[in-house]
Amino acid sequence: MTMSGIDELLMRQRLLVAVGPGGVGKTTVSAAIALRAAELGRRTLVLTIDPAKRLADALGLTGLDDRIREVPTDELRKSGVAVPGRLFAAMFDNAASMDTLMQRVAPDADTRDKVLRNRVYRAMAGTLARSHAYLAMERLHEVMSSGHYELVILDTPPARNALDILDAPSRLATFLEEGVVKWFVRADKGRGLRAKLMQSSGAAALKLFEVVVGKDLAHETIGFFEAFAGMREGFHTRASAIQGLLRAKHTSFVLVSSADATHLVDAEALATGINSRGVAIDVAVFNRSYERLTHADPLQIVTEAGELDVATTVRLLFGDELLRSERETMTELVASLHRVRTEAAANNLRALESVRRLARLLPADALGLIIARLDGDIRDLPGLHALGPYLTAARQIRG
Amino acid sequence: MNNSLLDRRLLLFTGKGGVGKTTIVAALALEAARRGRRPLIVELGHRASMESVFAIDKIGYAPREVGGGVWAMNLDFESALEEYFDEHIPVKRVARTIMRNKTLQKFFHAAPSVAEVAILNKLSALENLREHGRHRWDPIFVDLDATGHAIMLLNLPSVMDGLIGDGPMRRLVDGFSSLLTDPRKTVLSLVTLPLELPAQETVELYEKLAKHHDVELGVLFVNQVPPRPLSTKQAAMLDRLEHRARKYQITTLVDDVAIARRAMRYHANARGQINRLRRDIGLPMVELPTIASRSLDLETVAKVGQQTMTLLDSGREREETLTTVP
Numbered sequence: 001m002t003m004s005g006i007d008e009l010l011m012r013q014r015l016l017v018a019v020g021p022g023g024v025g026k027t028t029v030s031a032a033i034a035l036r037a038a039e040l041g042r043r044t045l046v047l048t049i050d051p052a053k054r055l056a057d058a059l060g061l062t063g064l065d066d067r068i069r070e071v072p073t074d075e076l077r078k079s080g081v082a083v084p085g086r087l088f089a090a091m092f093d094n095a096a097s098m099d100t101l102m103q104r105v106a107p108d109a110d111t112r113d114k115v116l117r118n119r120v121y122r123a124m125a126g127t128l129a130r131s132h133a134y135l136a137m138e139r140l141h142e143v144m145s146s147g148h149y150e151l152v153i154l155d156t157p158p159a160r161n162a163l164d165i166l167d168a169p170s171r172l173a174t175f176l177e178e179g180v181v182k183w184f185v186r187a188d189k190g191r192g193l194r195a196k197l198m199q200s201s202g203a204a205a206l207k208l209f210e211v212v213v214g215k216d217l218a219h220e221t222i223g224f225f226e227a228f229a230g231m232r233e234g235f236h237t238r239a240s241a242i243q244g245l246l247r248a249k250h251t252s253f254v255l256v257s258s259a260d261a262t263h264l265v266d267a268e269a270l271a272t273g274i275n276s277r278g279v280a281i282d283v284a285v286f287n288r289s290y291e292r293l294t295h296a297d298p299l300q301i302v303t304e305a306g307e308l309d310v311a312t313t314v315r316l317l318f319g320d321e322l323l324r325s326e327r328e329t330m331t332e333l334v335a336s337l338h339r340v341r342t343e344a345a346a347n348n349l350r351a352l353e354s355v356r357r358l359a360r361l362l363p364a365d366a367l368g369l370i371i372a373r374l375d376g377d378i379r380d381l382p383g384l385h386a387l388g389p390y391l392t393a394a395r396q397i398r399g
Numbered sequence: 400m401n402n403s404l405l406d407r408r409l410l411l412f413t414g415k416g417g418v419g420k421t422t423i424v425a426a427l428a429l430e431a432a433r434r435g436r437r438p439l440i441v442e443l444g445h446r447a448s449m450e451s452v453f454a455i456d457k458i459g460y461a462p463r464e465v466g467g468g469v470w471a472m473n474l475d476f477e478s479a480l481e482e483y484f485d486e487h488i489p490v491k492r493v494a495r496t497i498m499r500n501k502t503l504q505k506f507f508h509a510a511p512s513v514a515e516v517a518i519l520n521k522l523s524a525l526e527n528l529r530e531h532g533r534h535r536w537d538p539i540f541v542d543l544d545a546t547g548h549a550i551m552l553l554n555l556p557s558v559m560d561g562l563i564g565d566g567p568m569r570r571l572v573d574g575f576s577s578l579l580t581d582p583r584k585t586v587l588s589l590v591t592l593p594l595e596l597p598a599q600e601t602v603e604l605y606e607k608l609a610k611h612h613d614v615e616l617g618v619l620f621v622n623q624v625p626p627r628p629l630s631t632k633q634a635a636m637l638d639r640l641e642h643r644a645r646k647y648q649i650t651t652l653v654d655d656v657a658i659a660r661r662a663m664r665y666h667a668n669a670r671g672q673i674n675r676l677r678r679d680i681g682l683p684m685v686e687l688p689t690i691a692s693r694s695l696d697l698e699t700v701a702k703v704g705q706q707t708m709t710l711l712d713s714g715r716e717r718e719e720t721l722t723t724v725p
Contacts, residue, residue: 337655
C-alpha cells in the first residue's frame, strides 16, 4: 500500500468502478468519493444502483427515473467548503432502462416492437437479475462517450454479481457473435432461425432446447433471438468498447468492504475473481471498520486499551465525597468504561488483522483506506464531506 | 407455529448479504443433525461461505458430509443443467455431444430462464430422493444468495405460467409450485440486522411476501444484537464522572465516557430497530448476539443452533434473547 490518499487517483483517472459485498455502504462511499473529486475541481458523475432514501434525497435523486441531475452543493459552500468542480448523480432504473435501451438500439420500429412485445423479453426484462449488470455497462458506456464528465464513479450491484460487470458484456456479445448466431440464422435471408434449426445439428439443438424449456417457450425464445439478431452488431461493438473501457489505464477498480468477517469472505472472493479476469484493484476501502478511541486523533486506530487502576482513579477524582452506595456504582462505572474500551480495542485489532489479510490479495501498490464507524447514517452532503479525511489519509496497512 | 421449524421439508433462508445467514443456516442444520435428522444444506451459485464455517476446502455439486452429521452441496447452474439433460434426453451420447459444444453452452448460459429451471429441477429431485423408504434429505436448508434470489424463485411459477404449455416442464414447475406453497412442507425465514437499512429492507420484503406470495413465512432472525454497555444506574453517573475527568484533565477517561456514550447509542438504535421489526413483522423473532462464521468454532455454532431451537420450541421466542454465546 502506498502512502498517498485517493486525491492523486481522482485527478488522474476517468472512471472508478466501486465493487463490494452488500451492506457495507458502497453507495455512500461512492458518493463521498465523487464529492471529494468535485471538491478537487473535477466535473464528476456518480452512477448509483440503489441509494438509501436519505442519501438519494441528499443527492437530489428524488424521482424514480434514471435521469442525470446536478447535485446542489450550496449547502456545503455556505459552510465554507470550496467545491470548484461540479457533481452530478443518476440512479439506475432496471425495467425502464432495458426498454429504453431496446428502443435506442433497434434498427427499425418493427424490430423494436417485436422485441418489446415478446413474452420472453418481458419476463427477462422484469425479473432476471443477469440483465442488470449488462444494463449498468450500457449506461456507463453512454455517459463515458458523452464526454460531459471528467470523472465517472460507478456504483455496482453487491458482491458476486459485481463479477457480472466484467462478464456480462462479453457473455452477451459472444452469444450474439457469429459463432452462436450461425446456428440459428441462415446466411440467405428469408428462411431464418426456425429453418436453420430444422437442419442436422440445428435440429438437435432445438430439440434439446425444447426439452429444457418446453415447446412454447422454446419458440418464443427463438422469436426473441430472431428479432435480437438484427441488433447484434451494435451490441457487439458496444460490448468490445465496454470491455476496453473497464480495462483501460484510466479506469480503477475500488473494492469496498467492511472489516466484518461476513463481508470479508465476499470481498476476498470478489478480489480473487477480479484478479483472475486480469483487472487490478487499485483501491480498497474498509468502511465502518474501527471505533474511534482518541478524540484528539480520530484517524488513529487504537488497538490496545492499556491498564486502568479503577479504585485509584475513583479515589483520585472524588476523594471522600461520595456516599458508599455512590462510590460502589462509580467504581462499577469506571470498570465498565474500561471494559467497553478494552472490547473496542480488541475489535479494532481484529479489524486491522482482517484488513491486512485482505490486503495480501491486492496488488502491492494498491491504496488502502480505512474509515471509522461514524455516528448515525450519512444523510446529507456535509455527512459525505466528513468522510473526506478518511479518503485522503495515508495509511500503511500491509503489515 | 404449530410445529417446529425443523419439521418442514424445505427451509428457505433469505436476507441481504453479510447478515449472517450462513452461520444461522449452519447452526440450525447442526441442531437438526443432533436431533437425529439428515440435513442437507444447499447453497446456490458459486459460494464458499459454508466452506469457511465447516473449515472444509471444497463443497461441490455432489453432497458431502461437512461435519456434525450435516451434509452440504453447492448447486451451480452448469452441473444442474447437465444433470437435467442426462435425465430428459433418452440418447445419452447425443446429450453429451451437445453439452460439450462450446457454442451451445454459451447459448444456454445466455437464454433466459434456463438456469432457473435447471436449479428448480435439482431442488425437486433432492426433495424427492428416498432411501430405505425415508427421505434421504430431511430437512433441506436452502441458503438463498440475496433477497432477489428468493423473489425470483417464488415468482418463477407465475413468470413461466404464460410461457409454457404442457409437458415435462409444466409438470416440473407445477410440482415445485405446490411444494413451495404447502405450509407443511416449505417455510421461508428472514435474517436481518438491527440496523436501519437492513431492517427497512426486511420490512419491505416481508410486506411484499405477505401480500403477493403464498409461501409460509417462518422465523425472523435478528443477528448481531449488541449487549447493553452500561446499567441504568451506571449511566446515570456518567455526567458526574465526565465533569470530574475534565476538571482533572484525565483525557483518556474523557474519551472513555465518549466511547461509552457512543456504545449506548448503538445499543439504543439497535433496540429501536428491533422494536420496529417486532411491530411491523408478525413472525416469531429470535435475537442473536454478534456471531460471525470466521470467529466461531463449530461447537459454538452448534450451540447457537441448539439454543435457538430450544427458544423457538418453547414458544417464548418473542420475549427472550440468546445471550450465552461467548
